[in-house]
Amino acid sequence: MTKTARLSLCSLLLLASLARASAPPHVTKTLANGLQIIVVENHAQPLATVEIAVRTGSMAEPPEYNGLSHLYEHMFFKGNQAMPDQSQWLSRARSLGALWNGTTNTELVNYYFTTTTDHFAGVMEFMRDAIVSPKFDPMELEKERVVVTGEMDRAESNPFYFLNHETQKRLFYKYPSRKDALGDRQTVLKTTVEQLKTIQERYFIPNNSVLLVTGDVKADEVFKMSESLYASWKRGEEPYVKYPLVQHPPLASSSVVLVQQPVQTVSGSFSWHGPSVKGAEIPSTYAADLFSYTQGEPSSKMQQALVDSGACVSVGLSWFTQANVGPISLAFEAAPGKVDRCVLAIMAELPKFKETNYVSDAELANAAFRAEVDTMLAREKPSELTHSIAFWWSTAGLDYYLSYVDNLKKVTRPQIASYFDTYVLGKPFVFSVMLSPNLAKSGLNQAHFEKLVGAKPWLAAGSAR
């Protein structure tokens, strides 16, 4: 699963790729309480997927709430007013023949059930009870906190967790909690029922949520059922009017994050503050994605210059679709003996990205076509299509999603050049690198990399809410 609270660098790249899916035939409806409903019919298999997505996540978390969207996600699958007993709840989930899960991200929390069509009505009701009337049983909360720390233990067992975590902390230095979906262990262990209720009241409201249904269903029937099931779910105050998102301040200077872990390879990235999906920045988001598509091809100039040349083992360029500052990342992996060569090759290649002849017309056309094929791939698997639409809905909005491929096709070279001028070239960056302690001792240390990439020692700045 890509959209998890355990966002490694790799999973961020996967998410960026997942986010490139686009519009299948669908119908929408908005209920009086503001709950949006999106239905995509696909009758190839007798399956139905029901998903609720909520526009929240770590973006809504000051430090004292960091990790609570994730904990809330776990508590969703606990008892509720309709089915208070946990064993009963699990037994009912089993009887529905459903595969279920949930994920917490920076700008999205979602829950989903997939089952055969004969259990569809039961799952719709089951979902309603879980989202509208969670019980937050203190005993269950006590137990689930420990489970969440078990999830943290697993994340911290993988070296890439630290690379990604430290990169995000530096990149979003003033408000790191707002980009940390897994959250803080101590905060999770101290969570109170009152805090969960606060989250519920602020964000888990119909006018901040979408109900997605895909598969072997009929849209009219879904709408009818939803009107009946969700009529009593009360609208709340617009959360981001009352509690506006923080403004992540730009990086003042470039810096190096050195992560030492027991690894045998060298991995890292150059990261910048990229565009947000809002206002005047939107054209840059299309330029970012189209260009990333072109350079994802093994035949691209970037791959030829950096990988085929033998400088790096692998490289990947991405921009992560986000409403509130999506990071741009050029991730790399290098053989231990070729780290400097790889990093220098990347730095030499970066300025070329904005050159007119860096990508051909055919490559741009192929990239837009890739995006179109991605829409087919997304449509092909209805049980995952809900996650993809949920991600788009939450971060960029449905209109952006619906016109995405058409807008990619309209991207011009000047827009690509402008994207790099605005966000990358000559702009402060975070250079992150993860290697073994032995390699660091051999000279690949902080000072070495600061000199190599032209960065300054980082002056610690206090984080804020």
Place this chain on the structure above:
Amino acid sequence: MRSVKSFSAFAALSLFVITGCSPAAKTEGDITEAKIAGMKVIVKQVPTAELATARLLLRGGSRNWTKADAGIEQLALNVAAGGGTESLDKVAFGRKLASLGGALHSETGEDWSVLQVKGPGRAYDDLFGLLVDVLLHPALPASEIEVAREQQIAQIRHDDEDPDGRLNLLVNQQLWKGHPYENVPQGTLEVVQKLRRDQLVAHMAKLRETSRLVLIVVGNVDPAKVIDDAKKALANVPEGSYIQKELPKPTFANATLFTEQRKLPTNYIQGMFVGAPIGTEEFAASVVLTTMLGERLFEEVRTKRSLSYATNTGCDESQTATMCGIYVSAVDPNKTLPVMFDELKKAQSTLLSDDDLAAAKAKTRTEMLMNTETTDGQAGALGRAFMLTGDWRYRNKLLDQIANVKAADLQEYAKKHFGKLQMILLGDPKQLNEKLATSF
């Protein structure tokens, strides 16, 4: 969220009706099959599919390499798939593939390897042409060998760094000691570093026999044309006389524990046993019980006792045996394992209630259907069924068998197969009592 550790699973299709088509090909419902000079071709026509998949299976897998050259097939196929062909260099090949919206990749496994292309159905003919070109005329340029070699080495290192990757390797080593399956497809650092181009060229040549090949195509395609095109494209490939050899089956005399020390925030533990052979009636019971057991472990270990975030059950089927297991990551194995063992014992001593049996069957069915939503999912499932049982129809038979499984069948399976657990721990061995670990 729930943790997901994947074990393979079979998926379902609708029922077919035998209709017949032509002397060369036989059609049952939406599936047409043919044999071309030793190569089995299976075509599933899906009129509503926008995408099409051509999946070419290459028999052999671990039989095709030894400890001395393990990793060779993965490297050869990766270079073939990514390094261009004799008529299209890497860049030209990549651009053509991109212009068609296609993706071509290779996989390597215990019993067979795969070259697969997937893309828009309207481009199927050209995409299949590229797939054939990769098989018959790969350029295998030295530069691409070095790129792919570095990436394979990185993969081997990452598998070692990641706890689940390392645990999988340890499990494989313990279960298949001295067996061809012990030589994993990615190979070892020592071997992969030394593989030469002439070895890769010879290895690819070895695979080019129709008696080794199985082609599965799923999409909105014309089966007769697919079969005809395959016949023409592979006309010059020798049939050969490849026969997949049967490999020794694993047996375990006692429960054992193998540990590897690693400083981790939690312990990664897997316990394995020999499950029911695929194709047998008790296999259906094992699929249902594995699902049920997974639910029970989730409830007893995670929900009730907070002993773990991640518990799981599953089976991996091969031509040699079905290996099943229980999995957990836990900071306190001595508290966690008894709970897991109790659930295994309950499965042996207690008949599942009608409700629980119905629930387990329903979830199993959902999962099987989810695995065949896509054209590549369907091609993969048809291929697995054919390779593991000799009959692609087995996927449907399994669904029928599952529907008819009784609680007593599950209990019988548990009694017969649960036990002599081969336990593997990655983490802190001091945290697990060996006597306890080997008590089931």
